[in-house]
Amino acid sequence: MVSEFRSLPSVDKLLSEERIRHLQEAYSRELIVDLIRRHLQQERLSIAAGKPCPSTQELVESICAQVYSLINPSLRPVINATGVILHTNLGRAALSKEAITAMDAVAGGYCNLEFDLDSGRRGSRHTHVEHILCQLTGAEAVLVVNNNASAVLLALTVLAKRKEVIVSRGQAVEIGGGFRIPDVMRQSGAKLIEVGTTNCTYTKDYEEAISPKTAALMRVHSSNFRQMGFIRVVSPEELVELGNQHDLPVFDDLGSGCLLDTTKFGLDAEPTLQQSISIGAGLVFSSGDKLMGGPQAGIIVGEKPLIDRLKRHPLARAVRIDKVRLAGLLATLIHYLKGEAESKVPVWRMISAPFKEIDRRASLWAEPLGGLARVVDGETMVGGGSLPGGTLPTRLVAIGEEGKRIQRSIAQALSQRLRGQGVPIIGRISGQVLFLDPRSVLLEEDRVVLKALGDAVASLERSR
Numbered sequence: 318m319v320s321e322f323r324s325l326p327s328v329d330k331l332l333s334e335e336r337i338r339h340l341q342e343a344y345s346r347e348l349i350v351d352l353i354r355r356h357l358q359q360e361r362l363s364i365a366a367g368k369p370c371p372s373t374q375e376l377v378e379s380i381c382a383q384v385y386s387l388i389n390p391s392l393r394p395v396i397n398a399t400g401v402i403l404h405t406n407l408g409r410a411a412l413s414k415e416a417i418t419a420m421d422a423v424a425g426g427y428c429n430l431e432f433d434l435d436s437g438r439r440g441s442r443h444t445h446v447e448h449i450l451c452q453l454t455g456a457e458a459v460l461v462v463n464n465n466a467s468a469v470l471l472a473l474t475v476l477a478k479r480k481e482v483i484v485s486r487g488q489a490v491e492i493g494g495g496f497r498i499p500d501v502m503r504q505s506g507a508k509l510i511e512v513g514t515t516n517c518t519y520t521k522d523y524e525e526a527i528s529p530k531t532a533a534l535m536r537v538h539s540s541n542f543r544q545m546g547f548i549r550v551v552s553p554e555e556l557v558e559l560g561n562q563h564d565l566p567v568f569d570d571l572g573s574g575c576l577l578d579t580t581k582f583g584l585d586a587e588p589t590l591q592q593s594i595s596i597g598a599g600l601v602f603s604s605g606d607k608l609m610g611g612p613q614a615g616i617i618v619g620e621k622p623l624i625d626r627l628k629r630h631p632l633a634r635a636v637r638i639d640k641v642r643l644a645g646l647l648a649t650l651i652h653y654l655k656g657e658a659e660s661k662v663p664v665w666r667m668i669s670a671p672f673k674e675i676d677r678r679a680s681l682w683a684e685p686l687g688g689l690a691r692v693v694d695g696e697t698m699v700g701g702g703s704l705p706g707g708t709l710p711t712r713l714v715a716i717g718e719e720g721k722r723i724q725r726s727i728a729q730a731l732s733q734r735l736r737g738q739g740v741p742i743i744g745r746i747s748g749q750v751l752f753l754d755p756r757s758v759l760l761e762e763d764r765v766v767l768k769a770l771g772d773a774v775a776s777l778e779r780s781r
């Protein structure tokens with residue numbers, strides 16, 4: 318073992334290796350020395366554990382690999398051909414050109430984030446989206462924070478701590494990614510009072526649970542699942558009416574942040590912010606990066622006295638939104654005001670893309686794949702915690718064949734090669750078939766997709 322330790326090269330010996338010398342020129346010497354030291358330390362531990370000493374070349378190799386992985390950002394763009402438009406793991410909504418330009422404009426310098434250009438005095442970051450969101454939703458007041466989870470946490474903490482919030486048992490749900498209504502409630506210090514049963518809740522269930530400690534009635538939109546069969550839910554209108562009788566606000570967690578009528582696209586009706594406000598909900602919560610199609614944000618619209626209390630609370634400071642996303646959100650909202658969301662906001666462009674165009678693109682994508690691919694009917698999911706079961710007809714490029722063992726490897730191998738492209742293409746494997754859906758990919762990305770498909774097939778053929 319002692320001799321194994323001795324055969325480990327010194328820091329200086331490694332520094333003099335040619336490839337390491339190049340690294341020092343390209344990056345910082347300090348970084349390289351630090352990495353070498355840590356590597357050697359690691360090797361001493363594994364030798365002590367009985368592992369053999371690596372060769373100098375092996376060490377050089379692994380140090381270089383580590384430098385490259387540190388230097389090349391691991392977060393990078395991919396193309397979402399999964400057929401899930403709002404894919405949380407792939408970053409949810411893609412932004413409009415205008416939103417990106419607006420973000421770019423404030424990112425590189427200063428802006429009047431909290432500065433009133435008229436008076437020359439301190440301003441508030443909340444004013445920038447206030448008028449536009451009030452205009453779009455009919456609300457009295459607005460607060461925009463980091464994301465919807467923090468919006469709900471903020472409201473419950475400020476308005477319901479040490480009090481009770483009544484929620485239907487069928488709505489005490491998990492939205493995904495660790496957002497569970499009972500957990501958020503506990504974290505806020507509010508007590509969750511679950512009423513009704515999993516499938517049925519009636520107005521009287523809420524009514525019987527109202528006590529002097531009740532702070533609010535809450536509705537949570539079941540945004541990522543759907544109940545069928547014998548179900549009874551209390552409509553938001555009925556809930557607001559009950560709230561009015563007892564002088565209690567209704568908190569409406571919508572999630573998706575929808576501002577357009579989804580039935581127009583053949584989808585189920587997704588509740589909109591403006592509907593909740595017109596019904597009389599006290600506070601309405603939603604994400605910025607789901608159906609709103611903007612950057613990550615939490616949007617709270619509702620009654621001014623309630624919103625004012627949220628704004629004054631220290632937690633509002635802890636979950637505030639930054640200037641870059643605020644600029645992106647503002648530009649996104651302007652599309653709705655101008656009535657151009659369908660043609661400018663990528664989420665809506667994808668949803669409203671004509672079937673014929675998708676069909677044409679699927680055939681185009683299938684070309685470089687030759688005999689490997691077929692074009693088949695399929696369904697695009699809106700996803701991202703909106704429109705559970707809401708799908709749009711689409712045309713898919715299908716690679717591999719159900720039930721054919723031999724084809725399996727083709728679907729897997731091609732999928733792996735597509736993920737390995739300069740801009741990785743992410744598809745969906747179901748059974749033994751790789752599906753690629755043009756609907757969740759923007760038209761202007763087709764060139765990149767076609768090149769990647771060609772390269773992946775060529776690489777597949779070389780390896781066979």
Ligand SMILES: *Cc1c(COP(=O)(O)O)cnc(C)c1O
Pocket residue numbers: 464465466467492496537538539540570571572573603604605614615701702703
């Ligand atoms: C998505 C969702 C959330 C969480 O929103 P984030 O913006 O991801 O924090 C909360 N509630 C509902 C109903 C949702 O759909």
